[in-house]
Amino acid sequence: MPIFLDTGNIGEIEKYLKMGVIRGVTTNPTILLKDGVKGGMDGVKKRSAEIARLIAPYPLSVEVTTNDPKMMLDQARELAALAENVNVKITIHGPNGELDNLRIVHELEKTHDIRINVTAMMSAQQCLLAAMAGATYVSLFGGRVNNMGYNACDEIGKLRNVLDAFGLPAKIIIGSTREVLNVIEWLEAGAHFVTVVPSLLEGMIVHPYSKETVRMFLDDAAKAR
Ligand code: E4P
Numbered sequence: 001m002p003i004f005l006d007t008g009n010i011g012e013i014e015k016y017l018k019m020g021v022i023r024g025v026t027t028n029p030t031i032l033l034k035d036g037v038k039g040g041m042d043g044v045k046k047r048s049a050e051i052a053r054l055i056a057p058y059p060l061s062v063e064v065t066t067n068d069p070k071m072m073l074d075q076a077r078e079l080a081a082l083a084e085n086v087n088v089k090i091t092i093h094g095p096n097g098e099l100d101n102l103r104i105v106h107e108l109e110k111t112h113d114i115r116i117n118v119t120a121m122m123s124a125q126q127c128l129l130a131a132m133a134g135a136t137y138v139s140l141f142g143g144r145v146n147n148m149g150y151n152a153c154d155e156i157g158k159l160r161n162v163l164d165a166f167g168l169p170a171k172i173i174i175g176s177t178r179e180v181l182n183v184i185e186w187l188e189a190g191a192h193f194v195t196v197v198p199s200l201l202e203g204m205i206v207h208p209y210s211k212e213t214v215r216m217f218l219d220d221a222a223k224a225r
Contacts, residue, residue: 002187004059004195006175008035008047012198013054025051026061026139026175026195028089028119041065041075045082052083061117061137061173063089069100073108080114087137091120092130102133109134117173122148124159131163131170139195142186143176152182153189160190180204 001023005016008027016022027048037043048062060083064075076088088108093101101118108114117137118130122145127138140159142152152174159172171192177183180203183194196204 002191002193003183003201004061004173004193005201006031006177006195006197008032008037008051009198010047010050010054013051016198016201017055021201022055022058024059024061024193024195025055026089026117026173027051028063029065041078045078048079048086049082052086056083056085059085059087059115061087061089061119061139063091063119067091067094067098067101069104072101072104076104076108076114076116077112080112087115087117089117089119089139092118092126102129105130105135106133109136119175124155124162127159127170127172128162128168131168135170137173137193138170139173139175141176142174142182142194143178145176146178153185156186156189156191 004024005022037047052060115136118135119139130138145152173193174186174191175195
């Protein structure tokens, strides 16, 4: 089931959940800040527990807020303990290319049985190595890839082919949606999921010509009374 909502906004999640058009939620520290979460890790845990309860059994991805290896491990265990449907997001590497993260991903998946979503990835090769480390989800940021002048569809297609060819079970999530057309084109290119910001999901539903057509039906129904 291909669409996740990329938000920490409870009202937006409730709205699209009731329509039956989302199958999970993704967040990151930037999204949570924008959606009013304060209070450090306590605030993150409180909002995450609320979202996880609301969408269960669908998955929620929540990101660690540190790049210290020991603290990443501790936070990942705390976040995963919030609810059965919480997956923990860990970036592919640190802000200066530090290489601790995939070791932590591997340890959390294999030793602690915690589902990890490796995030902030911009290329198929990064995603391949995250999948080999054991990640349940690999998140490629399609909009950012396109903004760098590359074609996200090419990266998605190559990645899906390689994962399938080698029987790697990681699921591909494409985030960083910028345009309504991204959702279908990225799914068609091979993504298992696209995570969509609420405004774009509304843009997928509402069409100017549909508005005009509905108005015509209602006007003619009124005339026929
Ligand atoms: C994906 O999981 C991320 O939360 C998100 O889509 C990043 O998008 P951005 O490029 O708009 O920050």
